[in-house]
Amino acid sequence: MIDKTRILETLTEWNYWKRELPDTIVRERYESEVLHKSTTGEIVILKGVRRSGKSTILINTIKRLLEKGVDRNDILFINLEDPRFINDLNVDLLSQIRDTYLEYLNPSGIPYIFLDEIQNISGFDKWLLKEYELKTSRIFVTGSNAKLLSREIGTALSGRYLDVTVFPLDFREYLAFNGMDIKNRLDFTEHRIKVNRIFKEYITFGGFPRVALTDELELKKAELKAYFDSIMLRDIVARYRLENVEALMGLSVYLLSNISNLLSLNAIKKHFKLSFDLISRYVEYLENAYLVFRVPLFDWSLKKQQVNPKKVYSIDTGLSHIVSFKVGQKTGGRLENLVFLELLRRNKEIYYYKTTGNLEVDFVVKENERITQFIQVSAGINDEKTKAREIRALIKAGNEIPHAGGAALVLLVPDINEIVQHNGKEVHIKDVKAWLLGIE
Incomplete structure (x- = not known):
C-alpha cells in the first residue's frame, strides 16, 4: 500500500491547486461536448487512440470549470500512468487517492475527479459505479482501449455514462x-x-x-x-x-x-x-x-x-x-483515409460497395436504416476515363442497392467543384479540402 505522503506529493505535481495551468490550444468540438454531457450528472468517458489529445481536453475542461467559478481545490486530476503508481494499480489505490485528497484539500463543494487512462486499473468499473451511486463526485475518465472500456463499462455502468470519442x-x-x-x-x-x-x-x-x-x-x-x-x-x-x-x-x-x-x-x-x-x-x-x-x-x-x-x-x-x-504511398489512398476518419467523426455508419461489374464505391453511408450517400474519393480526375469510371461506379451503386434511390452521389477530388448530369442523375464533384472543412 502506497503511503499518504507519496500520494499527496504525486497529486500536488499533477494538479493545479497552487500553480497555473499550461498554455493549450482549444479543441472546441470536444470540450463543448464534454461539458454539455457532464451537466447530466453521468460519468463522462473520453476514449480514443493514445496521444490524440484526451489529457489536454481534460485540462481545457478544468480551465472552463475555473472560469465558471469552481474552486481549484474542488478539482482532482489523477494520471494513472505515473510510474509511482505502477505497483499499486488497483481500486484500493483509487480509494486511497480520493481519501487523501479529501483529507488534505478539504474541497468546499462536490469535487470534480479526472481519471486519466483508467484502463490501467483492474476492476475500475466497480469503483466508478460506487462513486456514481453515492453522488459524492462528478467524474471524467479517459481510456485508450476500446474493448476493455466497452466490456467493463457496458456491464457495470450501463445507463450511467456518456462517452466522447477523441480523434487526432x-x-x-x-x-x-x-x-x-x-x-x-x-x-x-x-x-x-x-x-x-x-x-x-x-x-x-x-x-x-x-x-x-x-x-x-x-x-x-x-x-x-x-x-x-x-x-x-x-x-x-x-x-x-x-x-x-x-x-x-x-x-x-x-x-x-x-x-x-x-x-x-x-x-x-x-x-x-x-x-x-x-x-x-x-x-x-x-x-x-x-x-x-x-x-x-x-x-x-x-x-x-x-x-x-x-x-x-x-x-x-x-x-x-x-x-x-x-515507398511513396498513393495519395488517393491517404485521401480516402482522411475522408474515412471525417465520416467517423461525423458519427456515420460506413460501408464500401462492389457493383455487379466489379466497380468499387469507397463509402456507402447508412443512416436510420436507409442509404443517404455514396462517396468516391480520387486523387484526380483530369483523365476523362478516370472521371467517367468514378461517376459510373456511383450511379451503378445507386441503381443496384434497394432503398437507395434518394442517396446523394458525391465525388471528392482536389480543387474541383461542379455538378455533373449523367443518365438523369446528379453527381456532386466537390473539393475534398472544402468537404473536410464542412464548407459546401
Missing part, C-alpha cells in the same frame, strides 16, 4: 494549430495557396496534436515512430502479455502499409503463414487500440457482409506513412 486533429483543427481560421468559402478561396500547402503536410504527417506543433520534419517522424512503438508495446504487447511480438509488428506494418485496400484474414494468414486464430486475435487487438479500422462490404444481408473482405484504414495518415514498407 481534423483538418479544421490542424489549420487552427497553424494559425488559420477558415470560416467560410470566401476565407477558403482567399487563402487557398496556404491551405493547399498545409494540407500537403497534414496528409503526410497526420493529425496528432504534438506532431502538428512540431516544425522540424525529422522530429515529426521521430514523434510518430515513438507513438507507434508506445501503442504497440503499452496498449497491446503489455496489456495482452504477448510473446510473438515480431508477428504483431509485422502484421501492424502490413495493415498500415495497405490503407484503403481490401484485405481478408485468410489472405493475411497465407502471407504471414500464421494460424487464422492468431491473425484474428492480433487484428482485434490493433482495433481495440484504435490503431486500425475495418469497413465491411455493404449488403442488406449480414451474412454476406461477414464473409466478404473488409477495407482497412488507419487512425492517422502520418502513422501509416511513417511505418509503411511501401
Whole structure:
C-alpha cells in the first residue's frame, strides 16, 4: 500500500491547486461536448487512440470549470500512468487517492475527479459505479482501449455514462494549430495557396496534436515512430502479455502499409503463414487500440457482409506513412483515409460497395436504416476515363442497392467543384479540402 505522503506529493505535481495551468490550444468540438454531457450528472468517458489529445481536453475542461467559478481545490486530476503508481494499480489505490485528497484539500463543494487512462486499473468499473451511486463526485475518465472500456463499462455502468470519442486533429483543427481560421468559402478561396500547402503536410504527417506543433520534419517522424512503438508495446504487447511480438509488428506494418485496400484474414494468414486464430486475435487487438479500422462490404444481408473482405484504414495518415514498407504511398489512398476518419467523426455508419461489374464505391453511408450517400474519393480526375469510371461506379451503386434511390452521389477530388448530369442523375464533384472543412 502506497503511503499518504507519496500520494499527496504525486497529486500536488499533477494538479493545479497552487500553480497555473499550461498554455493549450482549444479543441472546441470536444470540450463543448464534454461539458454539455457532464451537466447530466453521468460519468463522462473520453476514449480514443493514445496521444490524440484526451489529457489536454481534460485540462481545457478544468480551465472552463475555473472560469465558471469552481474552486481549484474542488478539482482532482489523477494520471494513472505515473510510474509511482505502477505497483499499486488497483481500486484500493483509487480509494486511497480520493481519501487523501479529501483529507488534505478539504474541497468546499462536490469535487470534480479526472481519471486519466483508467484502463490501467483492474476492476475500475466497480469503483466508478460506487462513486456514481453515492453522488459524492462528478467524474471524467479517459481510456485508450476500446474493448476493455466497452466490456467493463457496458456491464457495470450501463445507463450511467456518456462517452466522447477523441480523434487526432481534423483538418479544421490542424489549420487552427497553424494559425488559420477558415470560416467560410470566401476565407477558403482567399487563402487557398496556404491551405493547399498545409494540407500537403497534414496528409503526410497526420493529425496528432504534438506532431502538428512540431516544425522540424525529422522530429515529426521521430514523434510518430515513438507513438507507434508506445501503442504497440503499452496498449497491446503489455496489456495482452504477448510473446510473438515480431508477428504483431509485422502484421501492424502490413495493415498500415495497405490503407484503403481490401484485405481478408485468410489472405493475411497465407502471407504471414500464421494460424487464422492468431491473425484474428492480433487484428482485434490493433482495433481495440484504435490503431486500425475495418469497413465491411455493404449488403442488406449480414451474412454476406461477414464473409466478404473488409477495407482497412488507419487512425492517422502520418502513422501509416511513417511505418509503411511501401515507398511513396498513393495519395488517393491517404485521401480516402482522411475522408474515412471525417465520416467517423461525423458519427456515420460506413460501408464500401462492389457493383455487379466489379466497380468499387469507397463509402456507402447508412443512416436510420436507409442509404443517404455514396462517396468516391480520387486523387484526380483530369483523365476523362478516370472521371467517367468514378461517376459510373456511383450511379451503378445507386441503381443496384434497394432503398437507395434518394442517396446523394458525391465525388471528392482536389480543387474541383461542379455538378455533373449523367443518365438523369446528379453527381456532386466537390473539393475534398472544402468537404473536410464542412464548407459546401
